[in-house]
Amino acid sequence: MNWDAISFDWNHVRAFLAVVEQGSLSGAARALKQTQPTLSRQISSLEEALNLTLFERGTRIMQITEAGSELLAHVQNMAEAATQISLVAAGQSQAIEGAVRITSSDAMAAYALPRCLISLRESYPGISVELVPSNEMSDLTRRDADIAIRHVRPEQPDLVAKRIADIEISLFASKTYLSGLGPLNAPEDFADANFIGYQSPERLVPQIAAMGFPVTKSNFGITTSNGSTMYELVRDGAGIAFLPTIVAEGRLGLQRVLPNAPSFNMETWLVTHREIQTSRRIRITFDHLAKELAKDKWASLIARS
Numbered sequence: 324m325n326w327d328a329i330s331f332d333w334n335h336v337r338a339f340l341a342v343v344e345q346g347s348l349s350g351a352a353r354a355l356k357q358t359q360p361t362l363s364r365q366i367s368s369l370e371e372a373l374n375l376t377l378f379e380r381g382t383r384i385m386q387i388t389e390a391g392s393e394l395l396a397h398v399q400n401m402a403e404a405a406t407q408i409s410l411v412a413a414g415q416s417q418a419i420e421g422a423v424r425i426t427s428s429d430a431m432a433a434y435a436l437p438r439c440l441i442s443l444r445e446s447y448p449g450i451s452v453e454l455v456p457s458n459e460m461s462d463l464t465r466r467d468a469d470i471a472i473r474h475v476r477p478e479q480p481d482l483v484a485k486r487i488a489d490i491e492i493s494l495f496a497s498k499t500y501l502s503g504l505g506p507l508n509a510p511e512d513f514a515d516a517n518f519i520g521y522q523s524p525e526r527l528v529p530q531i532a533a534m535g536f537p538v539t540k541s542n543f544g545i546t547t548s549n550g551s552t553m554y555e556l557v558r559d560g561a562g563i564a565f566l567p568t569i570v571a572e573g574r575l576g577l578q579r580v581l582p583n584a585p586s587f588n589m590e591t592w593l594v595t596h597r598e599i600q601t602s603r604r605i606r607i608t609f610d611h612l613a614k615e616l617a618k619d620k621w622a623s624l625i626a627r628s
Contacts, residue, residue, distance in 0.1 A: 333401075335369035338362050339377060340398050342385050407601075420449030423608045427472035430550030432456035434570055439615040443608060450604050469605050470612065471594045483595050485609075488617030489588035494531070494580045495571040500560040501578055510535035513580065517562030519553055520546035527565070534585050569621050591617070 341351035342362070352359040370377050377391035387395070427436060432454055440452050455468060477484055501507060504516060514537045520527055524543035531538050545561055547553050557564050558575050568586065571577040593613050599606050 331369055331372040332365075335365045335372070336398055336401060338365040339369055339391070339394075340402055342366060342378065343387055343391070343395060343398075347384050419447050419603050419607060421604045422451045422453055423470065423604055424453045424455060424468045425470045425472070425608070425612075426455040426457050426468040428474075428550050429456040430554065430570075431472055433551045434554075434574065435616060435621070439612055442615060443611045446611070447604075447607060450608060452608070469595060470609055472612075472616075473592045473594055474589055476590070476592050477594050481597055483597055483599050485593045485613055487591050487593055487613055488621060489590055490621060491568040491586050492565050492589050493568055493571075493586035494534075494536075494563050494584055495557060495566045495568075495577040496563040496580055497558055497560045498576075498578045500562065501580065503560075507581065510581070510584075511537060513537070513563070516542065517544050518542045519556050519562045519564040521550070521553060521565070522546070522548045567621075 338351065338355065338357075341354050342348060345351040345354055348359050348362055348366075352362045355362065366377065373394075375390045375394075376388050377394070379386040379388060425436070425440075433456070436454060440454065443450065443452070476486070500517075504512070506512065516538075518524075518527070518531065518538060520543040524540050524546055527543070528538055528540055545556060547556065553564050554566065554570065554575060556562070557566065557571075557577060563580055566575075566577065567589075568579075572579070593609060593616075595605060595609050599609055
């Protein structure tokens with residue numbers, strides 16, 4: 324670092340940026356909680372140190388000069404760096420306590436998260452969790468939540484996403500329901516079966532048909548937008564649905580419709596803000612979820628014995 328090259332007071336740079344953003348000395352003075360004469364002296368001192376005229380002074384507004392405009396981007400970078408320093412300092416000094424708002428699908432909230440959150444609270448009792456079950460794509464950029472569990476990768480560049488283990492999905496039903504359908508040896512035997520639709524059946528028809536099952540919209544007698552409700556409908560014998568294998572077999576005692584029925588993997592992403600770098604409670608919660616959720620191939624989705 325060449326300290327001799329810095330000929331100005333960094334506080335005066337802050338004054339310069341405040342005047343640009345507020346458009347006047349009076350507005351900048353209010354923003355920085357300083358007097359207008361003090362701010363004016365700081366601007367003059369900065370101009371003298373840099374040997375530049377930064378503003379054309381008027382009675383009401385301060386018009387930035389060409390020289391000032393050339394410096395502005397560098398000054399904004401300095402302000403951003405100063406903000407990050409303050410955030411890091413706050414994050415490092417804070418105790419591991421406070422609220423963390425987590426959103427996930429209702430099924431994930433009901434089946435996967437309870438054990439993870441219990442172990443989090445056992446290790447960090449100062450962290451309180453607000454769990455928000457929702458099947459909507461919560462907008463983290465608007466701070467609807469601190470952490471979200473999603474099944475698609477977010478596209479916003481200001482979010483941090485970590486892919487955890489995929490979840491295997493296949494078609495399942497209760498053993499009682501399947502036995503009532505008669506001999507089932509091939510996908511063609513399911514032409515008259517009831518299927519349970521998640522949100523839009525039209526979206527599922529081509530997907531299930533591509534697996535060889537001759538289904539149409541008429542096969543979907545019940546539709547729901549609630550994952551936990553779909554689990555219970557299948558368990559009570561309402562029909563066939565796409566379900567996570569580990570939940571269907573390991574927790575609900577359901578049966579795959581055919582032993583060799585195709586399956587596919589569903590991506591799972593843990594998503595948060597960039598402030599994870601400066602908030603200890605969010606970082607700890609994020610890392611804990613990433614470790615515990617998919618541990619032992621999603622064992623958290625299986626009920627305790």
